Amino acid sequence: xTNDDHGICTTQEAAGxxxxxxxxxxxxxxxxxxxxxxxxxxxRRIRRSAVLAYRGHSEAGAPAPAxxxxxxxxxVEDDEMVRALYTARIGHWNLPLDVTLSASGYDGLxxxxxxxxxxxxxxxxxxxIDGYEILEAVLARPALxxxxxxxxxxxxxxxxxxRGGVPPGVALFGKPVPLDRLHGYLTACCMHKQRAAA
Numbered sequence: 520x521t522n523d524d525h526g527i528c529t530t531q532e533a534a535g536x537x538x539x540x541x542x543x544x545x546x547x548x549x550x551x552x553x554x555x556x557x558x559x560x561x562x563r564r565i566r567r568s569a570v571l572a573y574r575g576h577s578e579a580g581a582p583a584p585a586x587x588x589x590x591x592x593x594x595v596e597d598d599e600m601v602r603a604l605y606t607a608r609i610g611h612w613n614l615p616l617d618v619t620l621s622a623s624g625y626d627g628l629x630x631x632x633x634x635x636x637x638x639x640x641x642x643x644x645x646x647x648i649d650g651y652e653i654l655e656a657v658l659a660r661p662a663l664x665x666x667x668x669x670x671x672x673x674x675x676x677x678x679x680x681x682r683g684g685v686p687p688g689v690a691l692f693g694k695p696v697p698l699d700r701l702h703g704y705l706t707a708c709c710m711h712k713q714r715a716a717a
Contacts, residue, residue, distance in 0.1 A: 526567045528570055529565075530548070530565065537574055545563070552573070591636040592619070592638045592640065593631065594618065599622070602620050605620070612705070615713075616638075623645060624645045628652070635663055641668065641671065644674065668689045668690070673693065
């Protein structure tokens with residue numbers, strides 16, 4: 520039996536009914552515009568009647584809140600298992616992110632030039648064009664100054680230093696990927712874009 524059978528919605532179901540993002544529904548809950556409560560496991564639940572009432576109010580002419588601006592995340596990683604890990608975990612964080620995966624440095628460099636991301640997550644050691652070459656290309660272009668860059672690598676500090684070290688303003692994460700720290704970093708990047716758009 521689903522939540523809907525009891526007249527209760529998850530935030531995702533409420534977002535579908537309202538035609539907005541999950542983060543926008545969460546904001547409505549936090550500001551008290553949509554009454555909700557948390558289960559013992561910490562998940563928000565909202566009465567379907569409250570969601571429909573809010574939708575009717577919005578459709579009657581009250582302006583609906585604008586959806587939170589989404590950030591574009593480009594991940595350049597040639598290890599298929601690591602890409603699968605990113606996809607699985609980031610997808611569960613409910614961040615306002617649109618994720619693009621590049622399986623090689625060459626593809627990543629093209630993607631950066633064609634559709635500059637807000638956040639760039641780079642592996643360093645890759646065949647052909649490696650992460651440092653992409654990093655140098657991004658840092659050399661003033662038009663890409665807004666891009667948040669993070670390196671994820673298994674290289675030791677001495678090897679990184681031999682390649683020129685980690686430039687100022689670039690985050691560094693070791694492998695295996697520290698998911699809690701990565702979650703915090705991506706959250707901060709998304710919040711930065713939201714503040715800039717406010």
